[in-house]
Amino acid sequence: MKDLKVCVATSRQWKGMEAAAELWSKIKKTVPDPKFILLFATIDYKDEFKDIVSHLTLEFKNTQLVGGTVAGFINQDGCYTRGVTALAVDYPNMDVVVGIGHNTKRSPEKAGSECAKQIKEGLKSSKWKNKFLFTFIAGTEIPKMPGMGGGVIKSGAMTKLVKGGMRVSQFLMQKSVGREEDVLDQITRELPDYGMIHGSTIDNVKMGKNYQFCGTEILTNTVVCLGIRTDLNFDSDFGNGAKSNTKFDITEISKNNQIVSRINGQPAPSEFARLLKKPEDLLFDGKYYLKRFPYFPCGMFQGDRLLLRAFVFVMSDSILSMSKMHKGDVFTVSITGKNMIESVKETLSSMGKKPEFGFASECAIRLMTLGSDIEKVRDNMKAFFKDRPFLVIYVAGEGVKKPNHEYFYMNESFAVTLFRR
Amino acid sequence: MGRNEEIRAVLEDLLKMEDVQACLLTGRQTGTITPGRGTKLKNLVLWKLIMDSSHKLFPVIEDFYVYGLKRLYFELGDYEIIMSFLDQFTALLVVIPSLVNRGLVEVEIENSKRTIKEIIGRQK
Numbered sequence: 001m002k003d004l005k006v007c008v009a010t011s012r013q014w015k016g017m018e019a020a021a022e023l024w025s026k027i028k029k030t031v032p033d034p035k036f037i038l039l040f041a042t043i044d045y046k047d048e049f050k051d052i053v054s055h056l057t058l059e060f061k062n063t064q065l066v067g068g069t070v071a072g073f074i075n076q077d078g079c080y081t082r083g084v085t086a087l088a089v090d091y092p093n094m095d096v097v098v099g100i101g102h103n104t105k106r107s108p109e110k111a112g113s114e115c116a117k118q119i120k121e122g123l124k125s126s127k128w129k130n131k132f133l134f135t136f137i138a139g140t141e142i143p144k145m146p147g148m149g150g151g152v153i154k155s156g157a158m159t160k161l162v163k164g165g166m167r168v169s170q171f172l173m174q175k176s177v178g179r180e181e182d183v184l185d186q187i188t189r190e191l192p193d194y195g196m197i198h199g200s201t202i203d204n205v206k207m208g209k210n211y212q213f214c215g216t217e218i219l220t221n222t223v224v225c226l227g228i229r230t231d232l233n234f235d236s237d238f239g240n241g242a243k244s245n246t247k248f249d250i251t252e253i254s255k256n257n258q259i260v261s262r263i264n265g266q267p268a269p270s271e272f273a274r275l276l277k278k279p280e281d282l283l284f285d286g287k288y289y290l291k292r293f294p295y296f297p298c299g300m301f302q303g304d305r306l307l308l309r310a311f312v313f314v315m316s317d318s319i320l321s322m323s324k325m326h327k328g329d330v331f332t333v334s335i336t337g338k339n340m341i342e343s344v345k346e347t348l349s350s351m352g353k354k355p356e357f358g359f360a361s362e363c364a365i366r367l368m369t370l371g372s373d374i375e376k377v378r379d380n381m382k383a384f385f386k387d388r389p390f391l392v393i394y395v396a397g398e399g400v401k402k403p404n405h406e407y408f409y410m411n412e413s414f415a416v417t418l419f420r421r
Numbered sequence: 422m423g424r425n426e427e428i429r430a431v432l433e434d435l436l437k438m439e440d441v442q443a444c445l446l447t448g449r450q451t452g453t454i455t456p457g458r459g460t461k462l463k464n465l466v467l468w469k470l471i472m473d474s475s476h477k478l479f480p481v482i483e484d485f486y487v488y489g490l491k492r493l494y495f496e497l498g499d500y501e502i503i504m505s506f507l508d509q510f511t512a513l514l515v516v517i518p519s520l521v522n523r524g525l526v527e528v529e530i531e532n533s534k535r536t537i538k539e540i541i542g543r544q545k
Contacts, residue, residue, distance in 0.1 A: 014437065044438065072528060081528040082438055204439065205522045291520060371527035 004232070004421070005031040005090040006357040008389040010077040012084075016051025019084045023052075024059045027088045034060055034088035036096045036226055038134060038359070039067035039213055040393050041084040043203035049211060049218045052084060057216050063088075064098050066224045068136045068201035068212040071364035071394040074378045076387075081204070081367070087359060087391045094230035097122025100214050101183065101223040104138050108179040111223050112186025119191060119227035126229035131194040131403065132417075134226040134359070135187065139178040139200035139396030140312070140322060142207040151293065152286035156316045177258055180397055181324050181409050183223050188407050194227070195234050196407060197417040198399035199361035205368055210396070232356075236400040238408060238415040239347035240308050241339030244299050244331035246275050257324040261317060268319045272298075272311070275332050284314045294365040297412050299333040300326050308333065308412040310365060322411050323397055335412070340366050341376045344414050348384040355418035358390040361398035362414045377414075424544045425454055428537050432456040435533045440521045442500065443468060446537060447475045448511030462500075462516060471502070475514050483509045505530050507538050 009026035011019040027034065037060065041049065046069075057065055072081035099118035101111030119133065180200050188196070201210040214224040248271070252262035263271040273280035276296055283296070297310045313320035344362075360381075367374055381390055398415040401407035408415075422430075428446055433456045435444050443460040447453045453472055462468045482490060486509035495502040496519060503515045503523070513534050517526055 012434075014434075071525060078532065079528055080532065081525040204525055287520070291522075367528070368522045368524040371524035372531035374524075374528060375531070 003092050004356055005034075006389045007031045007088045008075045008077075008085065008391045009088070010075060010080065010083055010085045012080070012082070014048075016045065016048030017055055019045070019048065020052045020055030023084065023086050024056060027060075027086060031088045031090045034063045034090045035094055036064045036066075036089055036228075038087040038226070038391070039065055039084070040070045040073055040086075041067075042072065042080070042082050043069050043210070044082050045084060046211070049213065053213055053216050053218065056086070064096050064215075064226060066098055066134065066136060066212075066214050066226045068199075068224065069203055069210045070199070071202050071205050072367050072374075073394060074374065074381065074392040075390060076382070079374050079378050085391060087389070089357070091230065091232065093128060094228060094232065095123055095126040095128060097227045098214055099223075099225040099227060100219070102221070104183050104221050104223050105179055106221075108182035109186045112183040113190060115183075115223045115225045116187045116190035119225060123227050123229045128229040128231050130230050130233060131191070132228045132230070132234055133187070133191065133194045133196040135184065135196060135198045135223060135399075136212055136225070137178060137180045137183050137198070137200050137223045138212060138221045139180070139202045139210055140207055141209055151289040151312060152284050152314045154286075154316055177256075177320070177322070178396060180399075184399060184407055184409060187223070187225070188401060193403050194401070195236055195403045195417070196399065196401040197236055197359060197361060197415060198397075198407075198409070199393050199395035200397035202364055202394075202396035205364050207396075233420045234417050235351055235420070236402060236415070236417040237347055237351055238398070238400050238410060238413050239343035240306065240335065240410065240413040241343030242297070242299055242306060242308055242333040242335045242412070243339075244306055244333050246332045248275055248330055248332070250325055250330055253325060257326070258321045259318050260321060260325060267317055269314055269317070272319060289314065294369055294412065297333055297335075299331045300329065302326075302406070302408060305408060306331075306333070307408060307410050310411045323409055337370055337373060340370060341373070341380065344377050345380040345384075347414055347416060348380065351416075351418055353420075354384065354386060354388060355420045357388055358385060358416060358418045360390070360392040360414060360416040361395050362392050363398060363410070363412045364394040364396060365412050366414070367394045424540055427540045428454050429457055431533050431536050431540070433458060435515065435529060436461065438526065438529060440517050440526050441515055442518060443471070443516040445472060445475070445514050446511065447514055448507070449476070449479065451511055451541070471514065471516065475504070475512070478504070479510065482506065482512070503527070503530060505534055507534055507541070511541075513537065
């Protein structure tokens with residue numbers, strides 16, 4: 001396509017300066033002066049982030065840069081859970097601007113609003129009609145508190161302590177669930193006519209600390225956003241490969257819609273175990289829970305689309321979802337590894353012809369589950385994109401939105417945006 | 422850089438990953454190749470045992486390899502050993518703590534394995 005220049009580059013160099021130099025040399029060959037760069041790194045590079053962004057922004061002075069930490073990534077070069085990758089784009093018929101909102105865990109609505117205002121203001125004089133957002137928000141960080149290891153707390157006293165502690169930790173240290181949906185609610189309310197793809201930043205799925213990048217800044221607990229106005233067309237969709245099984249009702253839930261206390265009028269942990277037809281002790285075995293929880297998500301419908309939620313933490317009387325639950329019909333779901341891989345193929349093929357380039361956010365849980373079989377996801381991407389550039393990042397939560405539609409926020413899913421002329 | 426040095430560099434990269442406690446390449450043709458830094462394992466007796474005994478599995482591995490054996494997993498106390506085969510005579514062995522996110526490590530084991538295969542292929 002004339003004048004559209006896209007490059008997805010990878011570096012596996014350990015030193016920040018060397019990684020940045022490698023990315024720069026690869027990018028400049030195809031995209032000498034990018035309008036924007038999306039930059040992602042695994043947490044192995046946390047001491048090198050500063051060098052990487054400083055060097056890249058020094059070399060690409062007119063370029064907007066946003067991104068963050070991911071559990072891994074896939075592109076034309078390969079599948080990696082250690083490395084740095086960048087998507088660089090230049091196109092004349094496109095205006096770009098970045099927005100940042102701070103303290104996403106303490107004041108998510110304010111952070112979202114801050115960010116949306118910068119995007120709106122920055123692009124108000126653009127003449128291009130199609131509007132799009134890439135959003136990256138700090139994902140869940142689990143505070144280190146006594147009794148919180150393993151993801152299961154059986155003692156009622158400890159549950160009370162941890163619930164109270166989490167509220168304190170959320171406010172004081174901003175170590176808690178990500179609150180991405182509270183941020184996105186605000187952004188999409190203020191920018192309804194924008195399409196969007198979202199990824200929640202994450203480390204190596206230990207949920208210790210994650211970072212966001214914006215220009216030369218290395219940030220925590222922020223939303224960073226790249227707003228675009230262009231004449232390029234885009235299309236977003238998602239898939240998960242899940243099949244809904246037994247229907248159940250969430251009958252008691254916390255104000256933030258994430259701590260489920262009662263299911264079908266019964267204490268949530270025991271009722272959930274009964275619905276899955278598994279012994280409670282086995283299902284919520286503290287030794288294995290953090291390894292096993294991805295295998296029994298639940299699903300709920302938003303319109304006719306099934307959205308998945310994973311219960312990341314079990315307390316004596318309640319279970320904590322990674323993202324918001326809706327009161328009402330919910331389903332136990334099942335997904336096989338094969339269906340996860342197939343869902344990528346199905347999602348892409350339902351979106352029509354080959355695009356100029358693509359960007360996808362996929363849940364890190366799927367990467368954890370598939371392991372080296374993630375290569376089969378790459379095979380599906382390559383079969384669809386052929387020689388065109390694409391980048392898949394592995395994140396803590398993913399979302400998509402079409403302009404003037406409500407957004408979808410998911411776990412354990414594959415979300416993608418394709419860009420076409 | 423010679424073949425063994427190139428392989429050692431790949432193993433060094435793998436060992437730098439937070440969850441990788443030890444790794445080595447073991448094989449009939451290659452012998453045992455370890456990273457220059459040795460191991461992060463505190464129990465050096467265990468490390469020596471792993472180094473000295475892993476090749477003894479090959480007679481069994483060769484029998485199963487024709488049926489598509491790709492990997493062997495051992496749970497060993499607080500550790501898990503992953504043996505990933507380049508062919509029926511050569512394996513990349515990686516020690517990780519039990520209960521870590523094995524899927525993430527496996528992606529990089531696969532990358533290391535491919536690079537080592539290339540190195541060995543070039544030298545043939």
